[in-house]
Amino acid sequence: MKIRWQTIAIWFVCMAAGYGIIYAGEMTGVVDTFIENMLVMMGINIILAVSLNLIVGFSGQFSLGHAGFMAIGAYATGIMTQTESTFAGLIFSMITGIVITIVIALIVGVPTLRLKGDYLAIATMGAAEIIRLTANNLKITNGPAGLFNIPQLATWPLVYIMMCLTIIIVANFVHSKTGRAIRAVRNDELAATAMGINATKYKLMAFVMGASLAAVGGSLYASYLQSIAPSNFNIMESVSILIIVVLGGIGSITGSVIAAVVLGAIDTVLQNFGSLRMVIYAVMLIVIMIAKPSGLMGRREFSIGKWLAKRTAKKQAAAES
Amino acid sequence: MQIFMQQLINGLSLGSIYALLALGYTMIYGIIKIIHFAHGDVYMLGAFFGYYTINVWHFNFIMALFGSMIFCALVGMLIEFVAYRPLRHSSRIAVLITAIGVSYFLENGMSVLFSGDTRDFPQVIKQVNYEWFGIRVTNIQLLIFATTIILMIILQLIVKKTKMGRAMRAAAADPVAAELMGININGTISFVFAIGSAMAGAAGVLIGLYYNSIEPTMGLTPGIKAFVAAVVGGVGSIPGAAVGAVIIGCLESLMQAIGFSAFKDAAVYVVLIIVLLFLPAGLFGNKQPEKV
Amino acid sequence: MAEKLLTVRNVTRQFGGLTAVNDVSMTIYDNELVALIGPNGAGKTTLFNMLSGLLPATSGTIAIRHDGRFYKVSGKGATSVAQHGISRTFQNIRLFGDMTVRENIMAALNNQFKESFWGTIIRTPHYYRTEREMNDAAQKLIDRYHLTAVADSPANKLPYGMQRRVEIVRALATKPKIIFLDEPAAGMNPEETAELTTMIRQLRDENNLAVLLIEHDMSLVMSLAERIYVLDQGEVLASGTPKEVSQNPAVVKAYLGGDANAAG
Numbered sequence: 003m004k005i006r007w008q009t010i011a012i013w014f015v016c017m018a019a020g021y022g023i024i025y026a027g028e029m030t031g032v033v034d035t036f037i038e039n040m041l042v043m044m045g046i047n048i049i050l051a052v053s054l055n056l057i058v059g060f061s062g063q064f065s066l067g068h069a070g071f072m073a074i075g076a077y078a079t080g081i082m083t084q085t086e087s088t089f090a091g092l093i094f095s096m097i098t099g100i101v102i103t104i105v106i107a108l109i110v111g112v113p114t115l116r117l118k119g120d121y122l123a124i125a126t127m128g129a130a131e132i133i134r135l136t137a138n139n140l141k142i143t144n145g146p147a148g149l150f151n152i153p154q155l156a157t158w159p160l161v162y163i164m165m166c167l168t169i170i171i172v173a174n175f176v177h178s179k180t181g182r183a184i185r186a187v188r189n190d191e192l193a194a195t196a197m198g199i200n201a202t203k204y205k206l207m208a209f210v211m212g213a214s215l216a217a218v219g220g221s222l223y224a225s226y227l228q229s230i231a232p233s234n235f236n237i238m239e240s241v242s243i244l245i246i247v248v249l250g251g252i253g254s255i256t257g258s259v260i261a262a263v264v265l266g267a268i269d270t271v272l273q274n275f276g277s278l279r280m281v282i283y284a285v286m287l288i289v290i291m292i293a294k295p296s297g298l299m300g301r302r303e304f305s306i307g308k309w310l311a312k313r314t315a316k317k318q319a320a321a322e323s
Numbered sequence: 324m325q326i327f328m329q330q331l332i333n334g335l336s337l338g339s340i341y342a343l344l345a346l347g348y349t350m351i352y353g354i355i356k357i358i359h360f361a362h363g364d365v366y367m368l369g370a371f372f373g374y375y376t377i378n379v380w381h382f383n384f385i386m387a388l389f390g391s392m393i394f395c396a397l398v399g400m401l402i403e404f405v406a407y408r409p410l411r412h413s414s415r416i417a418v419l420i421t422a423i424g425v426s427y428f429l430e431n432g433m434s435v436l437f438s439g440d441t442r443d444f445p446q447v448i449k450q451v452n453y454e455w456f457g458i459r460v461t462n463i464q465l466l467i468f469a470t471t472i473i474l475m476i477i478l479q480l481i482v483k484k485t486k487m488g489r490a491m492r493a494a495a496a497d498p499v500a501a502e503l504m505g506i507n508i509n510g511t512i513s514f515v516f517a518i519g520s521a522m523a524g525a526a527g528v529l530i531g532l533y534y535n536s537i538e539p540t541m542g543l544t545p546g547i548k549a550f551v552a553a554v555v556g557g558v559g560s561i562p563g564a565a566v567g568a569v570i571i572g573c574l575e576s577l578m579q580a581i582g583f584s585a586f587k588d589a590a591v592y593v594v595l596i597i598v599l600l601f602l603p604a605g606l607f608g609n610k611q612p613e614k615v
Numbered sequence: 616m617a618e619k620l621l622t623v624r625n626v627t628r629q630f631g632g633l634t635a636v637n638d639v640s641m642t643i644y645d646n647e648l649v650a651l652i653g654p655n656g657a658g659k660t661t662l663f664n665m666l667s668g669l670l671p672a673t674s675g676t677i678a679i680r681h682d683g684r685f686y687k688v689s690g691k692g693a694t695s696v697a698q699h700g701i702s703r704t705f706q707n708i709r710l711f712g713d714m715t716v717r718e719n720i721m722a723a724l725n726n727q728f729k730e731s732f733w734g735t736i737i738r739t740p741h742y743y744r745t746e747r748e749m750n751d752a753a754q755k756l757i758d759r760y761h762l763t764a765v766a767d768s769p770a771n772k773l774p775y776g777m778q779r780r781v782e783i784v785r786a787l788a789t790k791p792k793i794i795f796l797d798e799p800a801a802g803m804n805p806e807e808t809a810e811l812t813t814m815i816r817q818l819r820d821e822n823n824l825a826v827l828l829i830e831h832d833m834s835l836v837m838s839l840a841e842r843i844y845v846l847d848q849g850e851v852l853a854s855g856t857p858k859e860v861s862q863n864p865a866v867v868k869a870y871l872g873g874d875a876n877a878a879g
Contacts, residue, residue: 006743058416064416113596113600114596114599114600116600116603117599117600117603119415120352120356120358120415121554121599121603123358124550124551124554124595124599125595125596125599125600127547128551128592128593128595128596129592129596131588131589131592132589132592132593135585135586135588135589135592136589138585139585139586171736174735174736174737174738175735175736178730178735178742178746179721179725179728179730179735179745179746179749180730180732180735181735182714182718182721182722182725183722183725185711185714185718185722186711186714186719186722186725189710189711189712189713189714190709190710190711190712192669192693192709193705193709193710193711194711194722195669195692195693195694195697196667196668196669196693196697196702196703196705197697197702197722197723197725197785197786197788197789198694198697198698198702198723198725198726198789199694199697199722199725199726200694201694237547241423244416244420245420245423248416248417248420249420252414252416277431277434277435278435279431280427280430280431280434281427281428281431281432281435283427284424284425284426284427284428284431284432285424285428287420287421287423287424287427288405288406288421288424288425288428291410291417291418291420291421291424292406292409292410292421295410295413295414295417296413296414296417297417301713
């Protein structure tokens with residue numbers, strides 16, 4: 003009981019401190035537009051990577067279509083906030099994006115989640131490409147040119163809060179009865195069904211939830227950057243989200259967060275290298291994967307609750323002896 | 324009808340190129356179960372190598388074709404050795420990320436070295452148009468068909484008739500058992516990469532001739548399409564890859580013919596998803612049920 | 616006389632041209648300990664897979680008594696079958712490898728507890744209560760079946776014999792009325808086998824359930840089973856008490872390949 007409240011308090015303090023540091027940076031001018039842009043992109047990438055990790059890492063479904071769901075959120079916000087450019091309009095567009103994404107994720111997920119491994123990856127990639135090509139050919143999305151002059155309603159505090167919420171939602175979800183069922187299905191789908199666990203239901207749940215959070219990421223992306231085009235949501239975008247997940251550690255939320263920050267920082271540093279940037283990035287990717295195939299964190303997780311429990315147990319042991 | 328036939332010819336040409344690429348995907352997936360994401364970039368390298376040998380060394384078509392095939396075979400073996408072999412026992416998703424890294428490296432490395440511009444491919448063979456019953460066929464299209472068919476026959480002979488082919492099939496069926504039977508697994512995998520990449524190299528030169536233009540990012544889209552073709556045909560099946568590729572090529576051309584060129588890629592993915600749902604192992608694949 | 620629990624009527628399963636299980640009928644009563652024996656390839660595991668809903672039968676019906684009525688297993692999915700009181704283990708152990716023993720058991724408790732989606736997201740008191748109750752239920756099983764020492768180790772890090780025990784306890788956690796054990800003693804040393812025998816008997820006595828096991832270890836079968844079905848080439852060759860079966864000439868012939876008199 004005590005540990006529970008301590009854990010919540012420490013997490014809250016950490017998140018508030020993160021906010022405070024960025025706020026202080028903004029005030030003193032240490033965080034200029036360039037750095038703010040970097041931080042916001044890191045935040046959005048954390049949302050995308052953590053939500054993809056829910057699908058790939060925890061429920062074990064290899065999805066290569068995350069950018070498609072991101073696109074739905076981005077276009078919902080891009081189209082709706084142009085006529086209703088208020089904060090309420092942004093939130094409403096975000097919710098609309100989530101609802102559309104849930105519907106589409108169900109349509110995509112119900113038939114394809116029977117597929118396994120690489121086949122599922124290819125099918126989800128195809129589905130995402132269909133979403134992108136639809137945006138490429140519709141009038142309301144302004145075709146290949148995309149949307150610009152989207153009002154900038156999403157500011158860094160909003161992105162920060164949404165990032166924290168995403169992490170909390172996914173972490174809580176994973177550490178629950180449902181989360182255990184999802185992990186059981188990943189470990190051995192057949193054994194899980196034989197234990198009465200409805201594998202399809204839980205796989206679909208993780209898929210739809212990951213997809214909706216990607217839509218949130220897309221909404222923030224569109225609103226902060228103010229312009230979007232279908233090419234922002236191609237296979238390479240799905241792949242770059244997957245890279246964050248794999249590099250951080252498949253099935254580790256902590257890993258996704260760290261990898262998103264590290265890759266964001268590397269990317270910013272590499273801006274100075276001009277055209278060599280992507281070459282260096284590629285070499286690093288190969289080297290990291292060969293050196294640490296299970297990612298930076300593997301499946302390990304940073305947990306204040308467990309740390310506190312261990313500390314209390316140690317103290318008790320010391321008091322007894 | 325005439326337009327339909329014309330588009331069918333165009334579709335077959337495109338499909339032949341996809342087929343050469345799809346064969347590499349299908350063989351490589353068959354033996355080490357990885358999506359060789361950089362395969363499209365090997366094809367790009369093939370096109371560039373052809374470009375240089377023709378322009379600088381004044382190779383003729385046949386020499387350029389063989390030159391590119393040999394060059395790409397070496398590149399393929401190198402990629403396997405450097406990027407995939409160290410990860411032989413890691414998760415497949417880790418290998419996929421490495422493959423993507425290799426793809427980025429080749430694409431961007433070429434952009435840095437030779438600039439990202441599109442360049443004209445030298446026309447070593449003068450284009451000649453033939454007309455039969457109102458359908459136009461170029462000598463380059465005929466060349467593409469002929470090259471593809473010959474290479475596929477050779478490949479089929481290698482797989483079915485030679486000792487190496489037998490080793491390939493054994494390693495694809497059960498790598499551990501094959502190794503216990505004395506098959507050199509690493510050598511066999513290298514050989515598969517060499518053959519698959521040589522096919523991609525040939526495809527690169529042919530596409531250069533056909534479309535007249537090459538660029539460092541040219542491999543991405545055909546690479547993905549060819550992989551889709553391999554999946555549609557049934558991964559691991561050589562005739563499957565060929566049939567899948569022709570279906571994808573013709574589908575694209577037909578969509579163009581009926582005025583939906585904007586949706587030609589979407590149509591490819593719709594077909595992909597439908598095939599996966601109803602024939603999860605593709606048209607020619609055979610899927611083994613999970614053993615309890 | 617105990618009531619009928621599981622009825623199998625004329626069940627057949629074909630794979631292509633091969634008939635793996637042919638016209639098998641059997642009945643299992645409440646709280647019985649039944650063994651299914653037969654040479655390799657006799658169709659035992661195929662029958663198990665049909666009984667647990669993992670494999671549809673080509674023809675015939677399988678039904679289990681649930682809440683006083685008979686529920687047809689054949690044609691339903693494994694999830695639904697498991698929810699009607701059937702649980703099992705696997706010949707080649709299938710635990711949730713990177714989850715701890717406790718989590719394995721808690722996953723199997725899944726259907727006995729309710730948790731709302733929003734409750735887990737915002738962690739309502741109800742969430743904490745459910746988690747605690749599930750943990751307590753798992754702890755009871757852990758303590759009862761001597762898994763306390765390994766409760767928080769990942770399942771795939773455990774020794775083989777221990778993994779078999781965990782798998783049985785996991786099957787038990789679904790609160791089944793009948794449990795199928797597929798070669799539970801395979802790969803165990805005599806000491807572990809003896810422990811297992813005690814465990815299976817304890818399992819049956821304390822949980823009011825029936826056990827159907829496939830086993831090749833004849834001493835275990837003879838000491839444990841109250842009734843035996845012998846399967847050979849997909850058909851029921853004989854059934855009855857261990858004594859009856861061991862004296863059945865057809866069984867002796869199938870098992871020893873020789874003539875019955877020599878074995879007698």
